[in-house]
Amino acid sequence: MKNFTQAGDVVPVTAPYAVTSGQGVKVGSLFGIATNSAAQGAQVEIKRKGVFDIPAVTADTAAQGAKVYWDDTARKITTTATNNTLVGAVTADKSGSVSTASVLLDGVIR
Numbered sequence: 001m002k003n004f005t006q007a008g009d010v011v012p013v014t015a016p017y018a019v020t021s022g023q024g025v026k027v028g029s030l031f032g033i034a035t036n037s038a039a040q041g042a043q044v045e046i047k048r049k050g051v052f053d054i055p056a057v058t059a060d061t062a063a064q065g066a067k068v069y070w071d072d073t074a075r076k077i078t079t080t081a082t083n084n085t086l087v088g089a090v091t092a093d094k095s096g097s098v099s100t101a102s103v104l105l106d107g108v109i110r
Contacts, residue, residue: 009049009107010035015042024054024087026072029109031087049107051091056101062094068103077101086110 013027015038023034025046032046033054056077062068068077069084078084088105 010045010047012043012045015040015044019044022052024070024075024077026070026085029085031070031085032105047105049105051102051104053100054103055099056094058099059096060094060101061096062090062101064090064093066090068101077103 011030011032013025013030015025016027018038018040019025019034020037021034025032025034025044030046030048032048033052035045035047038044054077055075056068057071057074057079060079062079066079067086067089068079069081070087071078071080071084077087087110088103091102091104094101
């Protein structure tokens with residue numbers, strides 16, 4: 001196929017802020033996990049599909065399968081939809097005393 005350029009589960013983007021490997025990155029409607037560290041304005045590849053343990057709002061609780069959102073100000077996963085971007089669903093229950101969430105990113109642009 002002549003017009004195929006890549007699978008799309010890892011895509012290069014311009015880092016909107018300094019990022020470290022494993023950190024969530026949101027660029028427009030794209031969200032993924034940085035595969036490497038990068039300075040603001042530098043190229044960074046983000047992985048858009050898979051299950052990742054991502055920093056989350058500690059006070060939030062979520063049952064397995066619940067939708068979760070990216071709070072780009074706090075740079076954490078949250079259960080609060082207002083002003084945040086839907087990025088996936090939790091793969092395991094998250095209690096209100098845990099600072100990370102296991103999240104399935106499915107690569108869908110929302």
